[in-house]
Amino acid sequence: MAAAKGHVEVAAKLLSLLADVDITNDFGDTPLHHTGTKGHPEVAKILIEYDAYVNIRNEDDDTPLHCAARTGHASVVALLCENRALKDPVNKNGDYPLHLATEWDQFFALRELLRHGADPNTTNKDVV
Numbered sequence: 001m002a003a004a005k006g007h008v009e010v011a012a013k014l015l016s017l018l019a020d021v022d023i024t025n026d027f028g029d030t031p032l033h034h035t036g037t038k039g040h041p042e043v044a045k046i047l048i049e050y051d052a053y054v055n056i057r058n059e060d061d062d063t064p065l066h067c068a069a070r071t072g073h074a075s076v077v078a079l080l081c082e083n084r085a086l087k088d089p090v091n092k093n094g095d096y097p098l099h100l101a102t103e104w105d106q107f108f109a110l111r112e113l114l115r116h117g118a119d120p121n122t123t124n125k126d127v128v
Helices: 008-016 031-038 041-049 064-071 074-081 097-103 107-115
Strands: none
Touching (some): 041 074, 097 107
16 A cells, blocks of 8 residues: 555555565556556655565566556656666567557657667567
8 A cells, every 4th residue: 555655654664564565466567566556756766675576476467567667657657777677578468568558649658668678570360
């Protein structure tokens, strides 16, 4: 909840008390997925400092990078890419983060993905 709401101090305190950094909800989303979806780079940075797994997948095989790309949070995209996120993971629908950024018209997220080495030649079922 702290990650989804962007509560930096609360997230830091919980993690200092040994909260599970990779805890999941019913859909397999972790706090890092929520920072990508909601656009909270400060919380994402703290989670990464506490060793959150940046390539963790939810039940749809989305990584936090998929979530950030789909919702256009370029600062979270950059942070994840700079912290060992796979640039071209594919989800259950056959989509890469680059496809989601393109499909949802997220230009700044798309630019960050390309700047950090995402492969512009990947294709999905829609050949996007």
